[in-house]
Each structure stands twice: as C-alpha cells, then as structure tokens.
Amino acid sequence: MKLEIWFEFASTYSYLSVSRIEELLNGTQIDLAWRPFLLGPIFRGRGLDTSPFIIDSIKGAYMWRDMERCCKKYGLPFVRPPIFPMNGLSAARIMTAALSETWSGDFARLVFAAQFGCGADISDEAVLRRVLEDCDVTPDEWFAKAKQSLTKSKLREATEQARTLGIFGAPSFLVGDELFWGDDRLEDAIALAHVL
Template sequence: MRKGPDNVKLEIWFEFASTYSYLTVSRAEDLLAGTPVELAWRPFLLGPIFRDRGLETSPFVLDPVKGRYMWRDMARRCEQYGLPFMHPTVFPMNGLKAARIMTAALNEPWSGAFARSVFTAQFGRGADISDDGILRTALEACSIPPEPWLDRKHCPKTKDALRTATDRARRLGIFGAPSMVVGDELFWGDDRLEDAIAFASSARCPS
C-alpha cells in the first residue's frame, strides 16, 4: 500500500467481540493492496457505547430473532470469503485484553496480523480470547516474543489510550462495529467496507 503526503486515511474501528468485525479485519488489508489508501486500525470498546444507549449487552443477544439471523449470516459470509467459522460458546466474548494489546501495538507492522489471529481464534475455532494463553498464541503467530506485549495490557498508558479511543468513537458518532471513517464520512458494517474503500480511493484531499 502506497503511503505518502497525498494518501487518504481509512480508519477501521473494530471491537474484538464483534462478529462482523472479524470479517472486515480479515479482508481489509488484501482489499487495500495496490490502492492509494492508508489503513489505520482503531480498536475500541463497544460495551461502554452500548451502555450509553441503555443496552447492557449486544443487540444480537437482546433480540434472539436478530441473533439467530446474524449467526446464519455469519456462516454464509464466512463461506463466501473462505474464512473458518465456529459459533463460540460465549457471546459476546470479553475482548478487553486483546484490545489493550492491539492498542499498544498499533505502530507495529504485525498489528493487523495479530488482530486477524485473535479473531480467527474466536470465530474460527471458538476459543476464549480473554485467556492469556490464546493471546500468547496469537502473538507467537506474529513471530514476536509474547511476554512483553502481554505485560503491556496492564500498563496505565495502554489503558488510558484505549479509553481515549473509545471516547473518540463516541464523538465520531460510532454506534456499532465495524465502522469505517474517511475524514468526516462514516460507514457502518462489513457490507460497507468496499464502499468505504471506494470513497477513500476517490477522495481528493488527505484526512
């Protein structure tokens, strides 16, 4: 992906507990290859935003009919994209630790690979991503020593950065994940990823 002063930035806001974020994070880098668009990963916590709206958990849990549709839709879309899929035993999963590690690693070239590894563990194999062992395996898959990064999830600076990101998501009007932001333009949902990339690719001014 070309990076330079004329690049437009595409921010991908995602939550590790989000099913559709799995699809977007798995596809984004391949779709952006060869475009003039710069990708910026934006992990955040959707739970606090839901609570702002009086929701104590995922709408897919609160509305069983919507939930049943979502799981069937996920199975179809994963098959379409060639992604592994397994309904995890717990939903929504606690993605706080993964989000903190991702936040600490945003400037690392392997951060996208780490996110994909965590999502695949959860929605491809049904693993519990709140388990340090699962996160260790995801870091090892990136060919890096895991312990320093596992330690960073306890760092006050990392915790503050994730809270700041979630607050910024609020200010941007983000209400679900994944969400894509290009300048002042917001796109919501994995099925809008291609639209967001097309918009960013045709933009004339960098964000």
C-alpha cells in the first residue's frame, strides 16, 4: 500500500511529520510518496490571504507552544524562525524536480531542520545550497532544474491536485481514498496503510 504525505515547506506541523515518517515506516511494506505542494493558493481560494495561525493570533500562540512541546516529545530541535510563514517556493520546486531521486527525503528533512531546527530563512538561496551540498549533489544543477517550466508546472499541478483531493492544510496523508490531516494523524494513516 502507498502512503502519500502532502506537505508545505512553510508548515510547522509538516516539520514534525517529515522528520518522523521514514523512521516510522522502516520495516513495513508501505511505499512512501512525497507530495510537496503550496498552501498559499489553497488558502487564497478559501478567502484567506495568509496562514490561519497569523489571522487568529490566539491559535497562532497555541501553535508555537504546541510546537515546543511536540519537538521536545519527538527529540527534534526547535527554533522559532523570525519569519512566518516562510517563503518555501524555491524549496518546493527543488523537491518537485528531485522526487525520483533517492536523496529527496533527506532534502525535505534538512530544509525543515534548517527552518524550524535552526531558524534559517529557507527562501535564501545560500541556505538551500548548503542543504543540497549536504545531500551530496551539485546545487547549480538542481537550481537550474527547479527553474525549468516543466518543474514549475508540475508544482502547480500538484497544488491543484491537492485542492481537488480536498486538502486544506499540511501535513495531510492519503491512503487509498482516505484523507488524514495533521501530524497527530500520521500514525492513524500508517495503521490504515498496514491493513489495506
């Protein structure tokens, strides 16, 4: 069975799931499919001009405290980045271009770790260059691929597919036709994938 993880690089809770999912799937017969997409267009389609955590300051304050608790629980570093939501477009395009590469999962984890583990600005090309170097690949090659029209259109198509699937937040998990939303539903998605 295939488990799809739909994630947005600006998403706090996606950091938790992307950091944990491969370890949780070790030793299983579940195939993991990475699905980067952009939440901005989906939010705008729902009449929101930014993250619900910005629009509702009470919800936002809760989220940051919850992130501190969850990161402590999972043993993940956490630094609140100075900008939220961060512009993850370049990272999403690189990830989209690299989906068939064996290091794509490492790239996703390292981008999230840079942002929410170190407080780095992932819209900064220098930050993404270091991540790509840590993946043992040539940054210039992947920046060039990220800028290709085909890559851009694939990311737009993925975002539209997310909208069609009824995805309204990240992370979301798809197992067959069953959709789960939120890091706290990752284990439920895995449990369903086990029995299908």
